[in-house]
Amino acid sequence: MPELTVPTLRELPLRILPPALLRTGRYGLGGRGSAHLVERHARVYRRTWGVLISGFVEPLFYLLSIGIGLGKLVGTVTGPGGHVIGFTSFVAPALLATSAMNGAVLDSTFNVFFRLKYAKLYDSTLATPMRADEIALGEIGWALIRGSLYATAFMAVMLALGLVHSAWALLDVPVAILIGFAFAGAGMAGTTFMRSWQHFEFITLSTLPMFLFSTTFYPLGVYPRPVQMFIEVTPLYQGIVLLRGLTLGIVGPGLLPRVGYLVIMGIAGLIVAGRRIQRLLLA
Amino acid sequence: MDMPAEGASGHTEAAGRLPEEQETYEGLSVPAGMVCDVAEREVLIRARGLTKVFGQFRAVDGIDFELTRGEVFGFLGPNGAGKSSTMRMIGCVSPPSGGELRIFGLDPVNDGPSIRARLGAVPQEDTLDVELTVRENLLIYGRYFGLRRDVIKERTARLLDFVQLAERADDQVEPLSGGMKRRLTIARSLISEPEILLLDEPTTGLDPQARHVVWDRLYRLKQQGVTLVLTTHYMDEAEQLCDRLVVMDRGKIAAEGSPRELIAAHSTPEVLELRFRIDEQEQAVEKLADLPDVRIEVLADRILVYTADGDAALADVGRCGLEPLTSLIRRSSLEDVFLRLTGRRLED
Ligand SMILES: Nc1ncnc2c1ncn2[C@@H]1O[C@H](COP(=O)(O)OP(=O)(O)O)[C@@H](O)[C@H]1O
Ligand SMILES: [Mg+2]
Numbered sequence: 048m049p050e051l052t053v054p055t056l057r058e059l060p061l062r063i064l065p066p067a068l069l070r071t072g073r074y075g076l077g078g079r080g081s082a083h084l085v086e087r088h089a090r091v092y093r094r095t096w097g098v099l100i101s102g103f104v105e106p107l108f109y110l111l112s113i114g115i116g117l118g119k120l121v122g123t124v125t126g127p128g129g130h131v132i133g134f135t136s137f138v139a140p141a142l143l144a145t146s147a148m149n150g151a152v153l154d155s156t157f158n159v160f161f162r163l164k165y166a167k168l169y170d171s172t173l174a175t176p177m178r179a180d181e182i183a184l185g186e187i188g189w190a191l192i193r194g195s196l197y198a199t200a201f202m203a204v205m206l207a208l209g210l211v212h213s214a215w216a217l218l219d220v221p222v223a224i225l226i227g228f229a230f231a232g233a234g235m236a237g238t239t240f241m242r243s244w245q246h247f248e249f250i251t252l253s254t255l256p257m258f259l260f261s262t263t264f265y266p267l268g269v270y271p272r273p274v275q276m277f278i279e280v281t282p283l284y285q286g287i288v289l290l291r292g293l294t295l296g297i298v299g300p301g302l303l304p305r306v307g308y309l310v311i312m313g314i315a316g317l318i319v320a321g322r323r324i325q326r327l328l329l330a
Numbered sequence: 331m332d333m334p335a336e337g338a339s340g341h342t343e344a345a346g347r348l349p350e351e352q353e354t355y356e357g358l359s360v361p362a363g364m365v366c367d368v369a370e371r372e373v374l375i376r377a378r379g380l381t382k383v384f385g386q387f388r389a390v391d392g393i394d395f396e397l398t399r400g401e402v403f404g405f406l407g408p409n410g411a412g413k414s415s416t417m418r419m420i421g422c423v424s425p426p427s428g429g430e431l432r433i434f435g436l437d438p439v440n441d442g443p444s445i446r447a448r449l450g451a452v453p454q455e456d457t458l459d460v461e462l463t464v465r466e467n468l469l470i471y472g473r474y475f476g477l478r479r480d481v482i483k484e485r486t487a488r489l490l491d492f493v494q495l496a497e498r499a500d501d502q503v504e505p506l507s508g509g510m511k512r513r514l515t516i517a518r519s520l521i522s523e524p525e526i527l528l529l530d531e532p533t534t535g536l537d538p539q540a541r542h543v544v545w546d547r548l549y550r551l552k553q554q555g556v557t558l559v560l561t562t563h564y565m566d567e568a569e570q571l572c573d574r575l576v577v578m579d580r581g582k583i584a585a586e587g588s589p590r591e592l593i594a595a596h597s598t599p600e601v602l603e604l605r606f607r608i609d610e611q612e613q614a615v616e617k618l619a620d621l622p623d624v625r626i627e628v629l630a631d632r633i634l635v636y637t638a639d640g641d642a643a644l645a646d647v648g649r650c651g652l653e654p655l656t657s658l659i660r661r662s663s664l665e666d667v668f669l670r671l672t673g674r675r676l677e678d
Contacts, residue, residue, distance in 0.1 A: 171457035175474035
């Protein structure tokens with residue numbers, strides 16, 4: 048039997064959270080069992096690895112067409128802290144954030160819904176010592192492993208195109224994973240409330256506008272103040288500000304609350320998802 | 331609870347007198363073999379007034395039972411009797427709504443994962459992982475139990491042989507026949523070498539040949555001393571496999587005992603089955619009711635005459651001037667027990 052291709056990554060979910068956080072009473076935030084679900088997914092995707100490519104090429108196409116193509120027309124924009132920067136450098140970190148969001152949402156919604164309602168995967172999983180919260184963390188962990196591969200590949204392209212302007216960009220991949228964590232948690236939690244595929248319209252309805260309006264292609268300043276205030280509280284905006292700051296080397300303590308925002312969003316999603324799966328399947 | 335079967339009740343009561351010892355023993359989780367004295371009649375599952383309510387509906391309505399290590403215990407009952415609901419509570423995938431349930435001395439609500447680690451479950455509907463091959467199904471399921479890959483690999487080879495699926499090891503699951511899927515589910519449930527194997531209607535929906543293969547495998551497990559809990563609505567399945575069973579109907583236990591005890595307690599040794607022309611049936615029922623020492627049950631297509639001596643009863647039938655189209659003398663079965671206890675038939 049061939050060994051698993053990513054043996055070190057299998058244990059990743061364990062390292063995302065300190066062990067003390069992993070279990071509180073009957074519910075927890077995942078545990079050892081999460082890694083087994085990740086192993087299961089890795090096995091399935093080893094045969095269908097082709098689908099993994101789309102997660103990488105999609106943001107790349109955006110970068111090449113909009114970033115570089117449009118960049119020729121636009122030239123420069125006013126970035127964080129009033130710095131004037133090239134359009135492509137402005138857009139690239141936002142595309143990284145967006146792809147982290149999209150990848151995480153896809154994994155934690157469509158795929159989870161299918162496994163929950165159709166493949167009945169978790170019904171058999173829960174007949175074993177596995178707990179519902181381990182399933183939740185396993186799913187999120189798997190989304191993050193895929194996300195980290197995409198983010199790393201995208202970073203390599205950014206580096207090659209000279210779009211990385213600071214050593215702070217070393218934190219880009221971890222932050223992209225954090226963005227994935229926040230959206231995977233929220234996405235999975237939301238999925239447990241969905242009854243049919245129609246409900247997935249809500250997901251597109253929330254991620255697409257975030258992609259278009261969260262200062263992906265132009266600065267916040269172009270909007271009237273009320274709209275700005277709305278955008279400032281959306282999750283993707285936090286991720287874009289973080290990645291843009293790090294990539295351009297414009298970093299300050301103001302970024303920390305945004306990290307906290309995403310951490311809390313992810314953990315809240317993880318808890319809700321675990322408890323909902325418990326309620327849905329262990330009834 | 332009505333306990334007609336003296337032998338069975340004496341058996342379980344003996345275990346019931348040792349609750350403290352039992353609990354301490356479970357608490358320490360000493361391997362079974364180390365306490366020979368207790369292992370004889372070690373109670374693995376104890377249910378008292380166990381209840382499952384869905385909304386207003388009482389699917390399981392206050393049942394009591396005990397499972398002892400090494401025995402094959404069955405729930406026999408028609409569709410909707412509450413068998414699956416009971417099995418899901420035992421399997422710790424459905425919390426009891428009321429009553430008491432202890433498995434290995436543990437509480438299924440608080441200790442679900444530790445209990446499930448020691449159980450094997452074959453649910454009513456196969457829940458195989460269709461994105462994995464036959465072999466991978468065992469591998470991943472074993473990993474869910476935290477087993478090491480080399481341990482799983484060794485057991486997989488053995489188990490696939492046991493369920494006669496070795497040739498299909500690297501095939502996808504979807505194209506397998508119903509019987510093969512069932513056998514694979516059984517193999518999967520054995521990967522963790524469970525102390526109790528739960529089988530919810532192991533052969534329902536299989537064609538006769540596939541059923542016999544599954545029965546044969548279960549019979550071997552029984553002979554190896556594996557503790558089995560199974561549900562079925564096939565009386566032949568219950569009769570062949572179960573050491574002890576409860577007859578379940580509408581969420582309640584109607585009777586308990588070994589198949590032989592149940593038949594002795596609730597039916598007669600022989601049954602005379604008579605068919606009459608439709609227009610003669612009513613008249614025949616009246617006359618048969620007057621026969622001495624018999625009890626009759628009228629079914630849609632035939633009349634059952636319960637008697638100690640079928641030949642004598644058939645002679646009596648002739649003396650009343652009745653001419654059945656066909657007559658058949660057979661031994662009583664659990665089907666007759668069920669009919670007696672509930673007034674209804676098991677299958678259909
Ligand atoms: N999840 C559920 N929600 C509501 N009713 C249920 C549920 N599960 C089972 N029931 C009902 O409980 C009764 C017993 O079901 P079940 O335990 O599956 O019986 P059996 O396995 O003996 O056929 C049935 O009437 C069934 O409709
Ligand atoms: Mg059932």
